[in-house]
Amino acid sequence: MGHTQKYFFKVFFICLCLTGAAACEDKEEAGPAQVSYKGTNQAEQLLEDMEEVTSAVSVKEGKQIFAAVTVHQFDRLQLENIRKKGHSLLKEQWPEETVHFSTDYKSWLELNKYKEDRRNKSMSEKERKKRLTQIEEFMKG
Template identity: 30%
Template sequence: MKNWLKGLNISLFLIAIIGLYTGCAGNQNQFADNTDNANIVKVHTSKPIDQTVANKAKEKVIKGEEISGVKAVNTDKELFLALKIDQFDRFRLKNIEKKVKTDLEKTYPDHKILVSTDSKMYLELGQLEVKLQKDNTKMKTLKKEFNRIKSLMKEKT
């Protein structure tokens, strides 16, 4: 009887190990470099609202391995980026935000750079990008929306 219980315990232990191994082995590609599948939507608008600074900033920032998505909008003197950060890297949000901001300040010294890792800012800038893409937005409206998003950002802090 003792040998039978001992054999049963060993069998259950092996089944548990195999189950854990197959569960963990199935998620191997979860932490793979995701810059291949990161979508950058370049905003092309009419001449009054030029978004080339925002598009170039997106291309530069998305190369970071901890960043999975970027939304950006610029006015004449300001550039606002919202970053989507991978789950594991969310422990280092402030460091990532600071690094991106300093890199962009070196690249675009004539723009005031605002960087946020908040998901609400990411969604708001995404909606603003869609409005700009439709070419219905004027510079005055863009600045108004930009200031509204900035006030939302200040509310958070």
């Protein structure tokens, strides 16, 4: 096998991998799941537009919105103000919903894991309620 052929196969393999990764990204947006994630994507974008926020995750279940953010290290001194501001933004956007909002990293982590699990595997109604109750407890404490 010549040098040119090896180079061609490497380039072909990389292109193939990139195409597969792009196809996986599009998969999330397509189909009926798009409807159920519309509010959460909008909530995450709204929260990530806050200058103090580095990352946001949210889940909408029924008439409840669960959202958590991570903030820049320097802004950790003003967590109470960030919590009030984030909660107000969500409540203004969805006045009919019950909003649960936290700046706690543990809440962010558990909510992110819940969202991934909900997307990747089917959970029973009982399991979903149990996990959301646990997440709500993290948000309170």
